[in-house]
Every structure is written in structure tokens, then in C-alpha cells.
Amino acid sequence: MDRKRTNIAVIEPSHIVYEGLMNILLRSGNHFFIYRLNGLDELQALHEKEGIHVAIVNPGMILNRVGAFRKMKSSLHEIIWVGLVYSIFEPELLAVFDSMVSISDEPEKMIRQFNRFSGTVKNRSDRKEQLTDRETDVLILLTKGFYNKEIADKLSISIHTVISHRKNINEKTGIKSLSGLTVYALSKKIVSLDDITF
Amino acid sequence: MYSTHKTYIRPQMKMAGLINENHALLLLMEHLEIDFNVRDLTVEELCRENRISTEVFVAIGNLYNGFLPEKIEQIPESGIPVIISYLKNSHSYYKKDKYPELIELLHLLKKNHHSEDIGLIEKFFNDYFEEVLEHLDYEEEIAFPYFCRLLNLNNDALRSDFSVDNYKEHHTDIETKLTDLKNLLLKHIQISNDLTLRRKFFNSLFELEFDLTIHSIVEEDILLPLIKQVETKLLNG
Numbered sequence: 001m002d003r004k005r006t007n008i009a010v011i012e013p014s015h016i017v018y019e020g021l022m023n024i025l026l027r028s029g030n031h032f033f034i035y036r037l038n039g040l041d042e043l044q045a046l047h048e049k050e051g052i053h054v055a056i057v058n059p060g061m062i063l064n065r066v067g068a069f070r071k072m073k074s075s076l077h078e079i080i081w082v083g084l085v086y087s088i089f090e091p092e093l094l095a096v097f098d099s100m101v102s103i104s105d106e107p108e109k110m111i112r113q114f115n116r117f118s119g120t121v122k123n124r125s126d127r128k129e130q131l132t133d134r135e136t137d138v139l140i141l142l143t144k145g146f147y148n149k150e151i152a153d154k155l156s157i158s159i160h161t162v163i164s165h166r167k168n169i170n171e172k173t174g175i176k177s178l179s180g181l182t183v184y185a186l187s188k189k190i191v192s193l194d195d196i197t198f
Numbered sequence: 199m200y201s202t203h204k205t206y207i208r209p210q211m212k213m214a215g216l217i218n219e220n221h222a223l224l225l226l227m228e229h230l231e232i233d234f235n236v237r238d239l240t241v242e243e244l245c246r247e248n249r250i251s252t253e254v255f256v257a258i259g260n261l262y263n264g265f266l267p268e269k270i271e272q273i274p275e276s277g278i279p280v281i282i283s284y285l286k287n288s289h290s291y292y293k294k295d296k297y298p299e300l301i302e303l304l305h306l307l308k309k310n311h312h313s314e315d316i317g318l319i320e321k322f323f324n325d326y327f328e329e330v331l332e333h334l335d336y337e338e339e340i341a342f343p344y345f346c347r348l349l350n351l352n353n354d355a356l357r358s359d360f361s362v363d364n365y366k367e368h369h370t371d372i373e374t375k376l377t378d379l380k381n382l383l384l385k386h387i388q389i390s391n392d393l394t395l396r397r398k399f400f401n402s403l404f405e406l407e408f409d410l411t412i413h414s415i416v417e418e419d420i421l422l423p424l425i426k427q428v429e430t431k432l433l434n435g
Contacts, residue, residue: 180382
């Protein structure tokens, strides 16, 4: 799996609330990966290991530890901290979070909010599927059986550029294997059967 | 393809209820050669009656229900033969059931439409399946016999052509091509009408993908760690 995923850590003592939240997130069709933690102290190690993008925290978990929480938040500043609110808290406590979800939020609203947190998810769905001219050139040479290095020489571009074009082709078409790309190119009349060996 | 709204299977649950909730479990039972008439038996009773390790049944059954295996340690090494027999039976499901079914549907599609594209899909599918068969042969000729020799506590068994990396690489290639095939049909190839036939083809393809995915997980996350345990024991005398 090379698709960019969003790692979400959830620190929420209620099993029911956690299960509900997880279901909403997983059913959204986005590539969310969810970790459940028992407490804030587990987050540091997990972040070092997996790279956490978003931490969803029940504000009750930091009620008497706001100072410690602020400290942790500034040391793990790349994480987006979201408060999961289902009872009444002091505004000062909620103010330490970057964002908030409420237990009464509609699932769609919640998903939109999480999508905003991860730019990669958004970019992917916004992107046009049409191949650029250069990508088409690379595709044609691929279906003719040329290797990356040969394609780079023929098009006078670097091998890294070839690889980057290939990645874009894979993402736009949803097809990764060479034989799959060949079927794609033939069906779109980008190449004809006489040009290639298939 | 992977629904997460199923019950987590436990040994005391009634089998009939579980099948009603997720009929894909019938496929698991077929692979394990368990009869579908389960009367009022619980999972545990059913396994005992069929002389199958309950731990293995629960672990693989939960994959069909959308849960990844918890702890490998729970599965005894004595469960390895059942796992291998499950895998062998699923091979024959791919070869003798799914492949002929998909090819037949493609032939019908081809007959209904004079489109070059369907021919391309057919060729792609045949090449893809050739690769699947190669992997299945590798398992049957190299991997499984190796595992069986290990279970007979044969020290010589440790020398083998078998390689875990090879195994995993095959799985990745197979999964990539199957995704490609679905995307070609969902996003790129134009076929007009014939929705019923195309839906049948997709259904069959998704069924194949569902079982292949579980097949890979059973091999990589359940069987191989168990094999590793046996290997380590043998190496340490």
C-alpha cells in the first residue's frame, strides 16, 4: 500500500464512543488508520513509530493536566489536536485544542473536517484524471517495453522525472501493472496493437 | 469488500446464526470440508465433531467477518495441517470454480459485444490467472511439502527452495493486477448495457478477491509465523 494514509490516535475512555467514532471514520472511505490509546503518555512512542497526523482526545483526560498537555502539544506540534466533546467543559480547557468535534455532529460534517486536516486526502480527490502530454509520452514508451532509463534518454529527462510521471500515471488511472497500462493505452487508442507487443 | 459490521466469532456462538449474518462463512466451511447442515451446534461443537482446531476455525472465520487475527500464540502448532488443507482446498476453488466461471462470463460478454476491448480484458485476465496458477503451483510443489517435512521434525527439511520473500512478492503482484482489472472495468473500458452479465462478472471477481485476500492473510499472518516457530525449535535442537 503506497497510498498516503492519515494516522489518527484516539484517546477516549468510553468504549461505546470510541467504537462509534471509529465506525464513522472507517466508513467514510478515506484511508484513515486508527490507533486507540489508554492515555496521553502512550502517544509520544506511537508518534515516533508510526507518525500520527491527528490526535482525538476527550478533554476529560487532560482536566487536571492542562500544563503538561500544553507542553506535550508544543513538542508534538505537527499533530493536529482535536477535542472530542460530549459534556460541558470550561472554555479555557477547550481553547487548548486546535479543533473540536462534538458528539452531536453529523457524520458527514465530521468527515469533511477530518479531510481538511489531511491535505493529501483532499488533493487526491480533487486531481484531474486526464494524463498530461508528457505522461502520455511516458505511457507510450512503457507499453513498447522500454525501461525507465531508456525512456529518460529518449525524452531527454532525468530518470527521477520518469519515475514521477509513472507515479502520476498510476494514480490517475488507478492501474499499476504494465499489462494493465497496456490495456488502458489500447482501449484509449493511445497506442495500437501494431505498435506494441502484447 | 471488507465489511466491519459483523460479529466477532467466539467458540460458544451458534454456527447457524453466524452463517445467517455472513454467508461467506459457507466458503470457509467448504474449504474446511465441514457440512453446511450445522443443526444447533456451537462453533466449538462443530469443530470438535469435524476434528478441526477451534482456534484455527475462529481465527480464519473472523477474517471472513472482517477482523484481523489477534494473537498467533493462541493457535497451536498442531493446527498447521488444518491450515494447509484449508489453503489447498481454496486453491481448487480458484482453479475449478472461480476461473471457469469468470472465463465463461467473459466469453458471453464477448459474444454480445463486438468490442476489441473485451478481447483485451480477456487476455489480461488470462495472463493474470496464469500468474495466480504459477503461485499456486509454487505453494503446492515447494511451500506446502516443505511445511509438511518440518512438521515431521525432519532436520534435513530446513534446506529448501522456499523463501518467505518470494511468497509475499507473489501476493503483492496478484493483488495489484486484480485491482487493475477492476479499475479498467469500472473506470476505463466502455461496454454498453448488459448490466446483468457485467454485474455477475463483478460479483464473481469480488468474491475471488475476497477469498484471495483472506488467503494471503492466512498465509502471511497465521501460517508463516507458526512455521517460523517450528523452524526455530528445530534449529535449536
